[in-house]
Amino acid sequence: MGTALGTLVVTTLLDLSWPVRIVLVVVVVVAGLGYVLWRHRAEITTGGGADVPPDGPPAADASTAPGGDEPGGDEPAAPATAPAPEPEPPAPSGPPATPPS
Numbered sequence: 001m002g003t004a005l006g007t008l009v010v011t012t013l014l015d016l017s018w019p020v021r022i023v024l025v026v027v028v029v030v031a032g033l034g035y036v037l038w039r040h041r042a043e044i045t046t047g048g049g050a051d052v053p054p055d056g057p058p059a060a061d062a063s064t065a066p067g068g069d070e071p072g073g074d075e076p077a078a079p080a081t082a083p084a085p086e087p088e089p090p091a092p093s094g095p096p097a098t099p100p101s
Helices: 003-017 018-039 041-045
Strands: none
Touching: 003 018
């Protein structure tokens, strides 16, 4: 069934004139762009960009201080990410120590 439909589509596309083929390509491209814009409409309306993670709220703007509208300020800015956890100590490489008897 799929082979028959594919053959029908290909022969139809090959029988079309060049202006119709160009219009068909433009329609497909516009439909694809419309789909992408529709899927990301929430990010577009919030003004999101590279600083918007796909699974969380937008990152804080680092150019303004927490206490005001001007850059800088009295309070230091919070770090963008949490500090890395301390590494675990290395495992002992020798045999386990036996208690003295």
